[in-house]
Amino acid sequence: MKRKAFLIESKPGLSEEYKKRHNPIWPELKQELKKHGVCNYSIFLHENSESLFGYFEVEDEALFEKLGESEVMQQWWGYMTEVLVCESDQSLKAKEEMLSEVFHLD
Incomplete structure (x- = not known):
């Protein structure tokens, strides 16, 4: 299992809308994530900065890439570009910064 983490930012004042759009998440998206080997997925909101930290695990990197x-x-x-910071107005997805693992404890 490979652990992955990322940072994204909600647009100013839209973190509550971001939360709404995840509760509940689209059933077909949940199914698609699982189909591509994603599990143990969590997203955390830092209220003061409206930054979001995501963590998930993947079984197979090649499958996940698809x-x-x-x-x-x-x-x-x-749908989410409406509430997330993107590279530009034409971006197809939010600006996402992948993180490198520094420490892990089982």
């Missing part, structure tokens, strides 16, 4: 090609994932990214 997730972005799925129609459901692309629709979700488009």
